[in-house]
Amino acid sequence: MSISNNALSGALAAQAALNTASQNIANLQTKGYTRQGVLLAAIGPGGTVGSAGSGVEVSSLLRFSDAYKSQQMWRAASDLGQRSQTQPYLTQLERVMGDDRSSLSAGIDEFFKALNAAGVDPTSTPLRQQVVTAADSMSQHFNSIYNVTANQLLSVQQQRGAILPKLNESLQNIAALNGAIAGASATGTNTSALVDQRDQEIDKLASMVAIEVNEKPDGSRSVSLKGGQPLVDGSLAGTLAFDTTTTTPTLKLAFATTSFTLDDSKLGGQLGGLGDFQLNTLLPLQKSISDIAEQMSTMINDQLRLGIDANGQPGVDLLVFNPTSATGLLQITPGIKANDLAFSADGMPGDSGNLQLLIAIKGQNVTLTSVGTVLLGDADTQLVGKLAIDSQQNKALLNTATTIRQQAEDDWKSTSGVNEDEEAVSLIEYQRMYQANMKAVAVANSLFDATLQMFG
Numbered sequence: 470m471s472i473s474n475n476a477l478s479g480a481l482a483a484q485a486a487l488n489t490a491s492q493n494i495a496n497l498q499t500k501g502y503t504r505q506g507v508l509l510a511a512i513g514p515g516g517t518v519g520s521a522g523s524g525v526e527v528s529s530l531l532r533f534s535d536a537y538k539s540q541q542m543w544r545a546a547s548d549l550g551q552r553s554q555t556q557p558y559l560t561q562l563e564r565v566m567g568d569d570r571s572s573l574s575a576g577i578d579e580f581f582k583a584l585n586a587a588g589v590d591p592t593s594t595p596l597r598q599q600v601v602t603a604a605d606s607m608s609q610h611f612n613s614i615y616n617v618t619a620n621q622l623l624s625v626q627q628q629r630g631a632i633l634p635k636l637n638e639s640l641q642n643i644a645a646l647n648g649a650i651a652g653a654s655a656t657g658t659n660t661s662a663l664v665d666q667r668d669q670e671i672d673k674l675a676s677m678v679a680i681e682v683n684e685k686p687d688g689s690r691s692v693s694l695k696g697g698q699p700l701v702d703g704s705l706a707g708t709l710a711f712d713t714t715t716t717t718p719t720l721k722l723a724f725a726t727t728s729f730t731l732d733d734s735k736l737g738g739q740l741g742g743l744g745d746f747q748l749n750t751l752l753p754l755q756k757s758i759s760d761i762a763e764q765m766s767t768m769i770n771d772q773l774r775l776g777i778d779a780n781g782q783p784g785v786d787l788l789v790f791n792p793t794s795a796t797g798l799l800q801i802t803p804g805i806k807a808n809d810l811a812f813s814a815d816g817m818p819g820d821s822g823n824l825q826l827l828i829a830i831k832g833q834n835v836t837l838t839s840v841g842t843v844l845l846g847d848a849d850t851q852l853v854g855k856l857a858i859d860s861q862q863n864k865a866l867l868n869t870a871t872t873i874r875q876q877a878e879d880d881w882k883s884t885s886g887v888n889e890d891e892e893a894v895s896l897i898e899y900q901r902m903y904q905a906n907m908k909a910v911a912v913a914n915s916l917f918d919a920t921l922q923m924f925g
Contacts, residue, residue: 471520472916476909478524482509483903485527490895493887501669503885504892505661506531532661535884539668540682542881543675545874550676551742552867554628558621558746559860562754565617566853573761573849576610579603581831581846584824587812591821592779597807604787608799611762615798618755625747626718629733630711632677632740637708639674640692643667644706647689651703654688664688674700679737695737698722698729720744750859754852757837759792761848762799764835766790768845769827776811776823784811784823 486507496502510528514520566572583603587596646667653660671682671692679695685703692701700707700722707724709731720736722729733744766788773784787810789800814822831846840851 471523472913473910475522475524476906476913478512478526479906480903480910482507482525482527483899483906486899487896487903489530490892490899494889494892494896497887497889497892501665501672502887503661503665503668504533504887505659506533530659530661532664533885534664535881536684538877538881538884542874542877543672543680543682545870545877546672546675547679547738547741548870549867549874550739551679551737551745552863552870554739554742555746555750555863556860556867558625558751559856559863561621562617563853563856563860566614566849566856571610571613572853573610573614573758574853576607577765577831577846577849580607581828584828587810588821588824588828590819591812591824592819594807597779597810597812600810601787601801601805601807605801608788608801611758611799612796615755615758615762616796618751618758621751622747622755625743625751629740629743632743633709633711636674636677636740637706639670639677640700640706640708642670643674643690643692643701644704646670647701648704651687651689660688675738677738678740694722694731696731696735698731699724750856753839754856757839757848757852759798760837761835761845763790763792765830765845766799768830768833772823772827772830773811775814775826777813777816778811779808779813781816785809 486509489505489507493504507527508529508531509525512523512526514522569575580600580603583596583600587593587600590596646663650660650663650667653663667690671680671690674680674692680700681693681695681697683691683693685691689703690701691699691703693699698707705725707722709720709722711718712721720731720733722731733740734748735741736744767790769788770786773787776784778784785805786802787805789802791797791800812824812827813820814826831844833845834842835845835848836842837848837852840848840855843851
C-alpha cells in the first residue's frame with residue numbers, strides 16, 4: 470500500500486535527520502566540528518494514475534560550510550602567528566635597552582662624567598682611576614645588552630627549527646587526508662569528519678606560514694605558499710628544511726623532484742614573523758650596538774695615543790673591541806692603570822689638553838646600521854626610539870590581527886558552528902515528523918485489517 474510506503478519513507482527520513490541532529494549536539498564543544506544536516510526530497514509518483522507520490526528520501530547529507538569564511542580564518546591565523554611570535558622579543562629588547570641603569574646611554578654618560586670630573590685635577594690618581602672604572606662599567610653595559618641580542622638570535626633560530634617538524638607533519642597529514650577524502654567520496658561515504666580534520670590541519674599550517682588553498686573536483690585541496698610554491702597537491706606533500714651547508718642557513722622546499730629556495734622573512738605566519746624579525750630588526754640592532762662600540766673605542770684610543778700619560782710616556786689604548794665575542798664585545802685594556810691615561814697634550818704636569826679632546830668625542834658622529842649617522846651621545850637614544858616605534862607598531866598590528874581572527878572565527882561559527890537551541894528545535898520537529906509517520910503506518914495497518922475482514 471502506498472500509504473505504508475510513504476509513511477515508512479517519512480519515518481526513515483526523520484530517523485536520519487534525528488541522527489544528524491544528535492551528532493551535532495554530541496559535538497557541541499568539539500573544536501573545528503562543522504554541523505551537518507539532511508536534504509529531503511519528495512519521491513515522485515510512479516506510473517500509477519492518481520498517485521500523489523512515493524514518499525520522501527534523504528537526497529544528501531549537508532555540511533554547512535562557507536569556503537570564503539574558512540579562507541578568511543586561515544589568513545587571519547597567518548597574520549596573528551606572525552605578530553605574536555615577534556612581540557615577546559621586541560618587548561624584551563625595549564625593556565632592557567630602555568632601562569635607566571643598564572642601558573648603553575647610562576654606561577656612556579657615566580664614562581664621560583668621569584672624564585669631566587678628572588678635568589678638575591688631571592693629576593689626581595683617584596679621579597683617573599674613576600675613569601678606568603667607568604670605562605670598565607661602560608664595557609659591561611655593552612656586553613650585557615649585546616649578549617641579550619645574541620641570545621635572542623639563538624632563540625629565534627631554535628624556534629624556527631622547532632616549527633619546521635610541525636609544519637612538515639601538517640603537510641603530510643593534509644596530503645593523507647586528501648587521499649582519504651577522495652577515496653571516500655568515490656564510494657559515496659560521508660566525508661564531513663575527514664574534511665573537518667583537514668580544515669584543522671590547514672588552520673594549524675596557516676598559523677605557521679601564509680598559504681593559499683584551492684578546492685579540486687575530487688574533493689582534495691591543493692595548498693601553496695603566497696609566492697606560489699606548492700606545499701600539497703593531492704596526496705603529494707612537500708618538505709621544508711634549512712640548508713646548513715652554507716655560511717647563512719637557507720630555507721629550502723623540496724616538492725616532488727623540484728627544490729625551491731625560500732626567503733623565510735616573507736613567508737608570513739610564525740616562521741615568516743621570526744625570519745622578518747631576525748633580518749630586519751634583530752641583526753641590524755645587533756650590528757648597530759657593535760658599530761657604537763667599534764667607532765667609540767677607535768676614537769677614544771686614537772685620541773689617547775696622541776697624548777702623554779702621567780709618566781711622560783705616549784698614551785696607550787684604553788678599550789679593546791672584539792667583534793667575534795658575544796660576551797666580550799668591549800673590554801678595557803688588560804692591566805691598564807690610572808697613570809697610563811694620556812690626559813696631557815704637551816706633557817706638562819696638570820695639563821688637560823688631550824682630556825678635553827677626549828670629552829669632546831661624545832659630540833662626534835658615529836654611523837649606525839639601523840639609524841644612519843648620529844651623535845655618539847644620542848646613538849643609544851636613537852636606537853631605543855626606533856625599537857620603541859617598531860614594538861608599538863607590532864603591538865597595534867597584533868591587536869588588529871587578534872580582533873580579525875576572533876571575528877573570522879565568529880563568522881565561521883555563524884555558518885558552521887553548532888547552535889544548541891537550533892538543534893533542540895530540530896530534535897522536536899523531526900521527532901514529531903517521525904511520530905506522525907508512525908501514526909500514518911498505524912492507520913495504513915488499520916485500513917489493511919479492515920479490508921481483510923471484508924473478505925473474511
